[in-house]
Amino acid sequence: MSSKFLFFDKTPCEWSEGLPTVSPTYRRVKKILGEDWVKRKHTYGHIKSMDIKFTYYQLASNAVLAGCTSESWSVIKKCIDILLDPKFNLETVITTIHSQSPLILISGEIVNDLDIDGGRGSIGPGSKKSIVIGRAIYLFIRNILNGTPQGIDAATQGHLGKITFCFAENKNLSPWKEYHLRKGYKKTDSTVTIFSSQSPHEVIDLGEKDVKTLLDGLVHTLLNPWTYNSFYNQDVWIIMSPEHAKRIHESGMTLDDLEEYLFNNSVFDKVDLEKRGLYGFIGQVEANTTKLFESKDNINIVVSGGYPGGYSMICFGSGVSVTKKVFQ
Amino acid sequence: MKILQIKPTSYAQTIITKRFKANTSSNKDVMVINSMLNPKTTYPQDIVNKIHSLDQDLIIVSFFISQVKKRNTLDWYSINEHGNKKIFLIVGDCATCTYKASQDIFELNERGLDAHLVTFSEMENLIIPKLRENFKNRILFMDDLMFNDNLFKQLSN
Numbered sequence: 001m002s003s004k005f006l007f008f009d010k011t012p013c014e015w016s017e018g019l020p021t022v023s024p025t026y027r028r029v030k031k032i033l034g035e036d037w038v039k040r041k042h043t044y045g046h047i048k049s050m051d052i053k054f055t056y057y058q059l060a061s062n063a064v065l066a067g068c069t070s071e072s073w074s075v076i077k078k079c080i081d082i083l084l085d086p087k088f089n090l091e092t093v094i095t096t097i098h099s100q101s102p103l104i105l106i107s108g109e110i111v112n113d114l115d116i117d118g119g120r121g122s123i124g125p126g127s128k129k130s131i132v133i134g135r136a137i138y139l140f141i142r143n144i145l146n147g148t149p150q151g152i153d154a155a156t157q158g159h160l161g162k163i164t165f166c167f168a169e170n171k172n173l174s175p176w177k178e179y180h181l182r183k184g185y186k187k188t189d190s191t192v193t194i195f196s197s198q199s200p201h202e203v204i205d206l207g208e209k210d211v212k213t214l215l216d217g218l219v220h221t222l223l224n225p226w227t228y229n230s231f232y233n234q235d236v237w238i239i240m241s242p243e244h245a246k247r248i249h250e251s252g253m254t255l256d257d258l259e260e261y262l263f264n265n266s267v268f269d270k271v272d273l274e275k276r277g278l279y280g281f282i283g284q285v286e287a288n289t290t291k292l293f294e295s296k297d298n299i300n301i302v303v304s305g306g307y308p309g310g311y312s313m314i315c316f317g318s319g320v321s322v323t324k325k326v327f328q
Numbered sequence: 329m330k331i332l333q334i335k336p337t338s339y340a341q342t343i344i345t346k347r348f349k350a351n352t353s354s355n356k357d358v359m360v361i362n363s364m365l366n367p368k369t370t371y372p373q374d375i376v377n378k379i380h381s382l383d384q385d386l387i388i389v390s391f392f393i394s395q396v397k398k399r400n401t402l403d404w405y406s407i408n409e410h411g412n413k414k415i416f417l418i419v420g421d422c423a424t425c426t427y428k429a430s431q432d433i434f435e436l437n438e439r440g441l442d443a444h445l446v447t448f449s450e451m452e453n454l455i456i457p458k459l460r461e462n463f464k465n466r467i468l469f470m471d472d473l474m475f476n477d478n479l480f481k482q483l484s485n
Binding site for chain 1: 401422423424426427428431451453454456457458
């Protein structure tokens with residue numbers, strides 16, 4: 001099936017989640033495509049298992065609908081490349097009853113170009129640019145992949161991050177290296193990283209003298225047996241507030257130390273997992289203790305948000321995070 | 329007793345039965361595949377019982393395929409071993425599993441095999457469009473009032 005059917009057979013009011021859209025006129029789509037205008041009729045992506053093909057023009061139309069401008073086009077394309085990467089497991093992310101959606105981190109030089117500061121209200125509604133990029137990805141899923149509750153999106157409640165969940169780090173207030181540098185990219189590179197995330201869960205710790213209460217709070221929240229993570233042992237994201245990051249940094253812990261601490265201390269007792277509702281559905285627990293993470297690589301920590309604020313976010317989800325370099 | 333090797337899968341349950349009844353309506357063996365997430369589900373066994381109530385002469389092979397662990401469409405299927413069997417794949421308590429299972433059933437029908445998706449009507453949207461459009465009669469809803477009739481009709485074909 002061509003996605004043309006899914007997209008252009010819908011009326012304009014069916015093109016969005018209910019929020020206003022920008023009409024994808026010929027002129028606007030041409031502008032956002034820029035140099036890619038010559039490829040407008042070319043296939044951008046073909047998801048064989050879903051029997052869906054879509055063109056540059058269709059993808060750009062959704063970006064316009066969401067409110068994006070041409071500066072965001074290279075980021076949007078990279079987001080789509082990640083969604084189409086088999087490692088991301090797109091079909092599962094869209095169809096599952098589990099309420100999850102793409103968490104999108106933009107990192108590197110392009111953050112400045114797009115004027116996304118990763119400051120107060122970073123994951124919503126702090127930056128208009130990141131909000132509309134996240135929404136463009138949602139409208140792509142909605143209009144081209146038919147990812148609506150009436151279509152193939154079976155999420156029980158869903159969450160607001162399904163509509164947009166895109167942010168950047170607070171580079172100025174982070175004591176640690178930017179995420180893309182930690183993943184081996186250069187200072188001048190820009191990257192997009194996507195993880196299939198549940199809604200964020202806030203960890204509040206307003207203490208000042210002792211970092212131990214904060215570490216306990218993180219570990220205690222991570223050790224929630226009623227998540228898929230407790231069985232699949234895959235990625236978790238911690239969107240840490242600058243204040244929490246500062247406390248950890250000033251205690252003498254490095255980021256590596258923090259990851260090591262969380263890796264070693266996030267351990268379930270067998271009885272914790274046996275009590276959970278998913279026990280037996282996905283697998284059995286043989287060992288007396290089980291680590292939440294397979295490796296430290298499953299722990300993704302970024303500093304984002306305003307200062308002050310003793311509030312960090314933990315995002316459970318499923319699968320692994322995929323990072324790709326943005327070519328501008 | 330006939331033992332089938334299906335791979336790669338985990339054998340949550342394997343039921344192999346053979347009964348006889350005078351009124352035989354089909355010359356094919358039947359494969360009932362359980363792809364439900366709930367390990368305590370009774371639906372696959374209910375289907376086995378219903379099939380037996382129609383035709384006790386059938387050899388019914390029942391086993392478990394995890395749609396969650398499956399990596400590719402039909403990676404569990406071997407035509408050499410199962411080519412002459414009517415297939416009924418039971419799924420429906422997991423949306424992703426239903427979606428992926430519907431890809432399996434479409435592929436099997438494309439290959440000319442006699443394969444059916446057995447699920448719940450609330451999962452209809454999760455069934456891939458090309459299965460709904462091209463092989464509509466190969467989709468059976470367990471909550472449909474006509475389910476028994478439809479099942480028996482498919483068995484008799």
